[in-house]
Amino acid sequence: MKKTFQIDENGYYGPYGGAYIPEILHKCVEELRENYLPIMESESFKEEFNLLLNDYAGRPSPLYFAPRLSERYGCRIYLKREDLNHTGAHKINNTIGQILIAQRMGKRRIIAETGAGQHGVATATVCAMKNMECIVYMGKTDVERQYTNVQKMRMLGAEVRPVTSGNMTLKDATNEAIRDWCCHPSDTHYIIGSTVGPHPYPDIVARLQSVISKEIRGQILEKEGRDYPDYLIACVGGGSNAAGTVYDYIDDDRVKIVLAEAGGEGITSGRSAATIQLGRVGIIHGSRTLVMQNEDGQIEEPYSISAGLDYPGIGPIHANMAQEKRARVLAINDDEALKAAFELTRLEGIIPALESAHALGALPKIKFKPNDVVVLTVSGRGDKDIETYIRHMS
Ligand SMILES: *Cc1c(COP(=O)(O)O)cnc(C)c1O
16 A cells, blocks of 8 residues: 555554543544544535635635746745735634534634734634634733734634743643633634644644645646646644645655744754754644653743744644655754745745745755746745844844
8 A cells, every 4th residue: 555644544644643632631522533524524614614715715825936036046936825815824724614613513612822823813813703702822921922913812802811831832822722621621612723732633724724735736737737846845833834735745756845844043052943853752732743842851942033933842744744754854043034034025025924934944955956846835924023024134
């Protein structure tokens, strides 16, 4: 049998994944596991999901041939423009899908975790649209440094609960959301923001984001006369935009996959978020995956200039793709990402999110041939990062 990088029937990608959860959560996770595929494969779900992706989020997102960027790197570069979606990133694909799943499971209350606030805003947005109660857990440190997103969530009607445990950042907010779910198992759906957490979450999020690669297939066929690129490049925090970008091509070995993780100040600097390169096997938020941890197995706080990439774990899909050498993983440091963001802005008139700038920062590290067709996902727009860009403008 041909090797597959898709999930197996037990919720694993090779040795990674699974559902390592406390007894008290067993019932909700099991309920979700039993229901997600029948719901997602139903006609009513597909119809409403597609309608909302198109008319609410603004899909399909364009696949833009970037002529000046292509010239710079000596190949044919296309940008998958997730930055043009409603709320400014790919995250809305996932939150639209999950609110529809929650509705069909009869849930009335939505909880979410957020770090930089992007997933919190995307969740609060769909909760407003569907008139659902929305509680967003956010580390107190993040609440203080992400003022605008906190205010957006409040304006959208969500309650933002600052979390004061641990380092008061994303990992702690996730713990708190899981704790909430334990206390309200019957009426609450937990909308996780990336391809992380216990099975079936990584599979749910990857499937919902797979619209990205489905669109790429049709768009690249139209533009290049073949339905696959030579390279797919995406940044990875938890891994959802990357999973969506590669989903349809994961078992197609004509397509090379490059994942850009956040090197921070350098992978040996002690200030990094390069989980795949620095992590060791462990369990985080219910999933067996690579985790940044110290000798005692305590989770180490990751660092990146980009708030969306500093998660101390990584999706089990990506851990497996990296281990099996299906994907090449590059750590892109803060300075390289900044340089790439300014370069895209000046060459193509597109200000990318700092996260997406890490994917762009991979371009100078790859040796392309002139006929190589490259699709790089611009996961989000740079508006939220404008203060950081201003600080680094020369
Ligand atoms: C949240 C975010 C990311 C990182 O999340 P993934 O799940 O790894 O995709 C990347 N880019 C943008 C713009 C984001 O908002």
